[in-house]
Amino acid sequence: MNKITLIATAAMGLEALVAREVRSLGYECEVDNGKVTFQADADAICRANLWLRTADRIKVKVGEFKATTFDELFEKTKALNWGDYIPENAEFPVIGKSVKSQLFSVSDCQGIVKKAVVEKLRHTYKRSTWFEETGPLYRIEVSLLKDIATLTIDASGVGLHKRGYRVGQGEAPLKETLAASLIMLTNWRPDQPFVDPFCGSGTIAIEAALIGQNIAPGFNREFASDRWEWIGKERWNRARQEVEDLANYDQPLHIIGSDIDHRMVQVAQDNADEVGLGDLITFKQMQVKDFTAKEEYGYVVTNPPYGERLSEKPLVEKLYTDMGRAFQELDTWSVYVLTSHEQFETFYGKPASKKRKLFNGFIRTDYYQYFGKRPPKE
Template identity: 75%
Template sequence: MTSFNIIATSAMGLEALVAKEVRGLGYECEVENGRISFKGDELAIARANMWLRTADRIKIKIGEFKATTFDELFEKTKALPWEQFLSEDAEFPVTGKSVKSTLFSVSDCQAIVKKAIVERLRKHYKKTGWFDENGPLYKIEVSLLKDVALLTIDATGSGLHKRGYRTGQGEAPLKETLAAALVMLTNWTPDKPFVDPFCGSGTIPIEAALIGQNIAPGFNREFVSETWKWISEKVWDEARIEAEDLANYDQPLDIIGADIDHRMVKIAEENAFEAGLGDLVKFKQMQVRDFTTMKEYGVIVGNPPYGERLGDKEAVQKMYFEMGKAFLPLETWSIYILTSNENFEEFYGKQATKKRKLFNGFIRTDYYQYWGKRPPKVK
């Protein structure tokens, strides 16, 4: 099988987590800002799409080179082996971005890259006119950073956060990739109780259940690279069989999602059902101040309202205070809260054991971590 240069893109702050997942699949990788690079065959492309919970998308790197003039961009793009990837009927739109580069006009760069690829393919396929582009989709991106052009083809399609189970959502839904990251950054294991007291449309509890039963997040969806002629159906079958074999559907789980809004609870139930987890995750309507439990050594993960809008501030501060009081008796529980509110600890009434900077979309947030007592060692 051919070896490809593969890139898993990542939200800022999650690179280390994506790299850990890539290594978990058995591939050595290099980590840069927003991207994790590794080498692999066709099966690696399918497996990365199928299994990476915290990556944004999978891309195939076609080339990288310095380009400070349009001529240079054209000639170096044309020199790349596009015919190895694009069939004669390929649909290949070109998108672009440019940061701190001499070639700052993105539309011009896109047009030049497109023209260079057409020239290369015309020669290979012995064609004189334009291509029909009525076949499989290959989304090409030219990304310029400090005069270095990176050319990639997107192998995912709809972003990896689109798992295919979300039938409805609230006002500010958490991306599934970030929800998975929040769970993976805790000390939770599938044998412990798990609670999300602000579950909204259920994304965090659903991602926890997928992690708990080792269900591949891409198992129930399709990817754009499934339509490519050079990745055989056999490769995708192999990736899906592996995912089926590694899923642990017998793992019992104790996962609860709660929300103040009964409509969100209903949406969360529908989403869990769509994910095939209908009986595994329990949802209920509840205010965080009413949370009590007799269970021990559980984990709470919450993405409460941040109070970003004027008028919400005081209500949110009061809710943080009530949350602190409700969680105070939970000495053996570990608690993890994501918020952009810089005074969270003050209202909650306790300093976090650890804080981690994360981005929820474009909002800079902190992940406040409160570690509970460890269970006694079994002799």
């Protein structure tokens, strides 16, 4: 198998960031709604899973075709070379989704794809009996969009936002992939101060430390494709050695996370300790109105409370006012705030330099960007 087609799935609004990461790994790609597609060798499965900070999953694309009848779905699925990917002992459940397609029953589509794959593998492995499915996981997805069926195998397993360091969390934790995206949408450099004054469980600060020291976000976890025989342990060992070689553990960092809740400060510290970054990030209990900084050209990246419940709105709006007052003197600092509150700028006291629409889960938010003065050229 020389070249395979891979799909890096992305949250709405983050596709361009994922594409930038894919290209930085050396792969040309195409960008579409919710996904970035690229062709590469099997090494890319390992490298993409380990390195992509903003993607949700890596999938292997097995085939794509038009299907308006169940017979068509069955025959065209059966015609694909499933034996190139799935070994005889594999566990291969089928999941699915259907949008604006004549084949709208997802459960029926899943059953037909499962039956077609079984038929093809029986022929490939010359079996007359059912497969026991006791081996590695190869989760198949049938995705129908406007009558076009895309068949993929999930190479990640647990979603890529699960870095493996979260031993505790708050009520509404920010996904690690979104936290990394917020940082990568700034011009922050590791030699500049970085602050999250509403740190919660510490996700933004921890992601900043990983980025600052060029530590691959997947260094601390396993993936479904770790056990795929056609990739092999040698490829994974080589990819993980690259991760180790490129990490810059000597890069000094000045990262602070603060929160009004002392319990969340402890959770954030525990999470940072879990990932081995506890000594690099300073977590402390503090109200945003008390924030001061002697350093210049720093960055604030934060996800404050939104006030989604009516009863919380007055308190949240006062927080935004306090934030605006605390940061107004820091004219060399850049401030980035994610919130769903449509009047944020009014309470903050200043219009944003730029806004970007993003989704935090199912909540539509705006990313308010306030650009500070640029440091003098050296």
